[in-house]
Amino acid sequence: MSAVLLAVERLTMRFSGLTAVDDLSFEARRGDITALIGPNGAGKTTVFNCITGFYKPTRGRLAFAREGAADAGAVAALTRSGARGARSPAGDLHLLERMPDHEIARRARVARTFQNIRLFSGMTALENLVVAQHNALMRASGMTLFGLLGLPGWRRAERRAVERAAAWLERIGLSARADDPAGDLPYGDQRRLEIARAMCTGPALLCLDEPAAGLNPRESAGLNKLLRSIRDDDGVSILLIEHDMSVVMEISDHVVVLDYGRKISEGTPAFVRGDPKVIAAYLGVDDEAEAARAAAEIEAAGAGAP
Amino acid sequence: MAGNPQVNPQGYPHAIRAAFWDAARAGAAAAILAFPILALRAYQNGRGELVLRERWHWMAIAAGVVFLARFAYHARGNFGAARAAAPAARGLPALPGALKPWLAGLTVGFLFAFPLLALWLLGPQASLKWISTFGIDILIYVMLGWGLNIVVGLAGLLDLGYVAFYAVGAYAYALLSTKFGFSFWICLPLAGILAAFWGILLGLPVLRLRGDYLAIVTLAFGEIIRVVLVNWGDFSNGPAGIISIPYVTFFGIPFVDADNGFAARFGLEFLPIHRTIFLFYLILCLALLTNWVALRLRRLPIGRAWEALREDEIACRSLGIDTVSTKLTAFALGAMFAGFAGAFFAVKQHFINPDSFRFIESASILAIVVLGGMGSQTGVALAAVAMVGGTEMLRELDFLKQIFGREFDPAQYRMLIFGLAMVLMMIWKPRGFISARTPSIFLKEKRAISASHVKEGHG
């Protein structure tokens, strides 16, 4: 089994009276696609917001080991030290709940997408991907000074950034629309562009909030391929929130199920799908049976046609 | 009944009728408003008695103008949709690629030739006004507009106290030169640095605020600086201001009628206008520097981060962009250019007092940025010309007397006319002269982005 990348421990998030996440613990392993599913309002997006620093958790610990493993001893030592992160021969360790959001993206290298797409809609698709490489480019431009003078080192760095952006546009099939404003793109394309933008920050963990929303089954299949390739070819671990079971059950290595902010089940896709608690709270009774019936119906209808 | 539906042709006249009634309502409102202001006017006659004079035709004209304007406005909005128009040009032409640098070069060339041309055509007396008011004054506002454009247009931070940094620059030069005898060329960078420093000082606590709140705090800051300058007499000499600020020199050579003066050194006949011409070139260079830096920054990561910040701050943070320091740099750089402009203003005026740094100045500079189209350098320059040049022109327009009668003095009404023009302009082009955004980088084809997607930012 691979090492623990992110350890969520006893996470609690309260909003004036409402407990959105309640004493939640789970782990995401390096090289895995870990899915977070559950009914509407179960607290999935809230967990993301805690991990990426947009909310400060009411309680709990979020240990993130960019390299190496988040082993209990080191995490405990770091917690006691009061620091945000530690660098050791075994690798970097960060306590995300202590870091501001932009540092989580920059230092811990956690990237995310948003449930209600947040692209820079007045900027082109290409610009969106170049902005994502901000920190690397800032360094290359000597905090703007070299850039202002147009030194060759900066020019090279910029060219590389554009090439990388172009490669990502190619990969998500948007090369032809590179110079169109992101706001002009159809919904499904915007979703993929947002994933590419997150990937351009060079993350260790990619948090995707409903990437398949608004895609039809065929497009979801394409998304599956993309996410698998991000995991396998780019070596980036993924934390995935999704209601489309054709995505979750296809590509996840591990599934965590939330309901009312608590973990109600956890395991492989096959296990979770069969768990009566999950069926009752989320999937709905006889989901499998209905899916099978649906398939048969299509088949039958298809057979009837010439 | 799946056949062709009866297309109801009633939509079009209906729209006209609605527009007519709305325009009529607006006209009636104008008439009511105009009644006490325009229709009735009290005069003191020879014996010191108040006499009421009626001017009904004025009221009628006002109501008519409002009616027609309102109707025209509807005509654009409503019937416009009914036009089955031919496809518009793709996006908006970003000005054909080859033309634009050519045009810019021509403009800069003209600007460099302008004072000499004016001198040659009009002679030293008449050209003074052209070089000074139409040249230097406009260029100061162009520069201020470009500086503020970084803050408001690119980073989307609404700053209503920009004039404070202008004041910091002006007082920096005035005080350093009168008290310590520093030369202008040392003070110029110092003024910029000091203004940037104040920009950071103000920015640190307030940049967490957003939108309206940020606007109000910056407005207050602008006023505080002015009030301090008024009241801290020991430091700033209070409302009396600072007089006898040293004149600008030609890199050490003074513009005086003496053997060591500029004219004598270069073998020219002494003319007071030489200094004015030099000032013109100075502000032209400063403005061009501002423009060059701003254009350059837009293509650097920091500039893209500013624009991204204007579009969506939360997304920026998720990408690891430190929004506080990014906003601070925008604030500091904007302030720095205001500081340069302030130092220039002090050396040009030879005398400054806090009255030059009132809120109305901040408002005018902001108006220039908004009118020009936020983020567009060309638009801001055009707007500065229209605003500063336009209000100056209104002083001269005697033909308006023909329209409004003998006693009409255009200079008196110029702010009114100007305001009206501004309102019409914003109706016609709500996002400013040049509202389309040019991408900072492109892969295949550079196309302007229509304003409908571009956000204005909210702090």
Next chain:
Amino acid sequence: MTAKPLLTMRGVETWYGSILALKGVDIDVAEGEIVALIGANGAGKSTLMMTLCGSPRARRGAIVFDGRDITNLPTHEIARAGIAQSPEGRRIFARMSVRENLQMGASVLRGAHFARDIERVFAIFPRLKERASQRGGTLSGGEQQMLAIARALMSRPRLLLLDEPSLGLAPLVVKLIFETIRELNKSEGLTVFLVEQNAFHALKLAGRAYVLVNGAVTMTGTGRELLARPEVRAAYLEGGH
């Protein structure tokens, strides 16, 4: 068809600048029908839905609703004529409470029947009742989607437009939504025109459906007919793995 036509689109063209997004679309929706619109990403489905509400406006062609030409009517008048939409991206009022959002939905009726209608949507979405005073912007994605649909229902529309109603909803709730639509259609005769990515559900629910490809209608028929077409199945139903 015996039923009275409620909505007719003839040769509707919509442009974004110089991009032709709808290339002369003909659509008929009769009173009491459920009609679905399916199509790939970027086909122009949302554009069609928004064109019905006059934003963007059709540049050519005619849209007739209940015998009245609404092609150039201002959007608020289209809403008053009895068309309500749950749009793409939800567009709920983020700073207003759930109840206030629903009040906005009912504003076309000037508050008539408000008490009864709000109980009706609360019965469909009990979660909204629990959160009646929470600000719209802090709701979870799925809760916002429920609110957008509920808000559209509050105006007692004669024609309900739904742009991807199942977006962001849990599988159980998706079923609930489709059942509710069927129920409202049956009991109140509500006419529904919906866009769905979940083509299988949509085609089963809808009496008739249209397939939109690149801004033009390429196929139309009953839901069952389209379900049986191999090209429809290949393009919209199967994951293709």
